[in-house]
Amino acid sequence: MLFSTSEVYGDPLVHPQKESYWGNVNPVGVRGCYDESKRFAEAITMAYHRVHKLDTKIIRIFNTYGPRMRNHDGRVVPNFIDQALHNKPITVYGKGKQTRSFCYIDDLVEAICRLMMKEAFEPVNLGNPCEFTIMQLARLVIKLTGSKSRILFKELPCDDPKQRRPDITRARKLLGWSPQIALEDGLKRTITWFSA
Ligand code: UDP
Numbered sequence: 001m002l003f004s005t006s007e008v009y010g011d012p013l014v015h016p017q018k019e020s021y022w023g024n025v026n027p028v029g030v031r032g033c034y035d036e037s038k039r040f041a042e043a044i045t046m047a048y049h050r051v052h053k054l055d056t057k058i059i060r061i062f063n064t065y066g067p068r069m070r071n072h073d074g075r076v077v078p079n080f081i082d083q084a085l086h087n088k089p090i091t092v093y094g095k096g097k098q099t100r101s102f103c104y105i106d107d108l109v110e111a112i113c114r115l116m117m118k119e120a121f122e123p124v125n126l127g128n129p130c131e132f133t134i135m136q137l138a139r140l141v142i143k144l145t146g147s148k149s150r151i152l153f154k155e156l157p158c159d160d161p162k163q164r165r166p167d168i169t170r171a172r173k174l175l176g177w178s179p180q181i182a183l184e185d186g187l188k189r190t191i192t193w194f195s196a
């Protein structure tokens with residue numbers, strides 16, 4: 001099973017993203033090494049499936065979060081929670097209008113276990129289709145932590161995807177699965193862990 005990523009879609013021109021979409025990746029951009037390495041990993045996995053008849057699976061994981069992430073991991077959920085718990089400024093990149101769809105770890109693991117039992121070699125999107133702006137996420141984290149943090153706008157990183165939401169129709173049909181844990185509930189559990 002290859003753990004691929006929503007990054008294979010790059011800065012997507014199709015929304016939400018279906019597995020059939022080939023993506024919009026800048027191969028020479030700052031995210032190019034990561035995006036293209038994952039795309040190549042998918043290509044070689046499919047080649048092994050076709051040529052050597054291997055029982056392969058590819059999952060495209062969208063933004064996932066939960067307890068046990070490192071506080072300085074750099075991704076948005078641990079960054080915001082860590083900043084909020086220390087009453088430090090919440091660093092929103094750009095205007096915070098870009099969107100992401102956040103999946104709680106337990107939902108993802110459940111889908112992975114179900115997929116391992118299936119014969120399905122085509123890529124499967126796994127993530128939560130509820131989409132939020134980064135600004136909404138910042139406000140929610142401040143509310144749930146009761147933080148005194150203010151919002152600090154910082155420069156938007158180059159090639160930062162503007163929007164991202166998985167179309168999980170394939171996962172729903174194949175696995176009888178859909179995410180059960182809403183962002184607010186997942187954040188509460190994650191904040192509890194970070195606080196401890
Ligand atoms: N982001 C932000 N502040 C941070 C960290 C990230 O505003 O302290 C933004 C980032 O620019 C991106 C989104 O949050 O638009 C998600 O970033 P992350 O690195 O978590 O994941 P990815 O960009 O790979 O989806």
